[in-house]
Amino acid sequence: MARTPSFDRSGLKKGAWTPEEDKKLVAYIKRYGHWNWRELPKFAGLSRCGKSCRLRWMNYLRPNIKRGNYSREEEDIIIKMHRALGNKWAAIAEKLPGRTDNEIKNHWHTSLKKRLKQNPTESESKPQTSDQCKANIKQESSKLSTVLEDSSSPLSPVPSLSDFSSSSTDSMFGTITNWMGDEYSTILSDKLEEPISGEFWTESCVEGNSYIQENFPETWAYPGILFPLSPFSLEESFGSYVSYEDNFMEFEKMDEIW
DNA sequence: AAAACCGACAACCGCCCCGTC
DNA sequence: AGACGGGGCGGTTGTCGGTTT
Structure with a gap:
């Protein structure tokens, strides 16, 4: 179905995505967001161009993608x-x-x-x-x-954030695994075993974390996180955006959740 | 059973738009 | 005002699985 994997002159991989690559991309985005598509593959450990990553995420890996037959x-x-x-x-x-x-x-x-x-x-x-x-x-x-x-319509939008927040972890997990499929559910299962505190749901997401979309389960957004896993210092990466201390705290909070 | 054909869809490419400097 | 870069969009292609001949 997909194209045969190959490499272009600059050594970037093209063609079909492997489950390994998908895992890397999903793991990276769910942890750090897509702060810059062009730079993202470097930090995510992918030999892909940013555009390819974006396309893969938008059309295949992001949450709430509905597949299958059209009504x-x-x-x-x-x-x-x-x-x-x-x-x-x-x-x-x-x-x-x-x-x-x-x-x-x-x-x-x-x-x-x-x-x-x-x-x-x-x-x-x-x-x-x-x-x-x-x-x-x-x-x-x-x-x-x-x-x-009209909520009775079969085409009603996917559950809103408030739906997630009022639901049990199990049902939320069901929703998440639904879009990822079995392939990736194991990545998440470790992280979602423990119930998420009520506090967590009330925390607002940082504006500007551009991948956070409407209907996106908040657990995926890492409240407050806006920086990449980068070999550079945070300051170098984001300059005046954030202070190291602020984000270090966010990092810790994030790790507690995951 | 093998070849030819067709449908489906993931992925690439190039262009355009928009924000920033 | 213009150059530049990143992201988004639409057109197109490549490949695979299924069906027909």
Whole structure:
């Protein structure tokens, strides 16, 4: 399925990701976040370019990725959004929780396009100007938000942070392992064996830890952590961002959790 | 059983946008 | 204002598994 692994001139690996590489990437991001995609592979011990790491994380490894078959409802949304927006896969993906733009794009090219050919009445998309697209994005977004807010909808967003905070460790762990699969669940199981204190859930995340996303279980965010595992000093890496003392404390807190 | 074909999808590439200096 | 760098996006390709011939 994936491409055969190879190395480019600069020695960077290309092609299919191995489970080992995935583990390294996941372990690094869950510990330090993606503070800089370009630098990240060096510190994570990966011979990959930053872009490749980003892509792997965004399309495959990040939490709450929904895989598998598309429901009819999801397909209808894709068709509808595509009619309104054209090939704005990222915008379309925003309205399908758990689906990535890449996945939607693939599904469009492999299935939906054909389906529409057979049944043209479903589509009839006219080329749109970029202004029209922008207007449509707004319009479709507000319409679909209404649908998605309805908790009875099968397309409801993934559980919110408050859902995680009120749930048991077990159920949260279930959610996390769900997106990672068995392959990686062992990395986590060690860390999640002990219940997480109530205090932990109320701590806010540092703004600017850019990988922390909506619906991202807070345990993954390491409250306050913003620095890399780097051979350089913290100051060198982040200059005025943080003081060593502050983050050393965060480090300790983090290690308690993990 | 083997070859040819097709569908699915992970991954790469190049371009563009946006923030920073 | 313009150069630069990082991140994001969309188009495309490469490969594998399944199906058909």
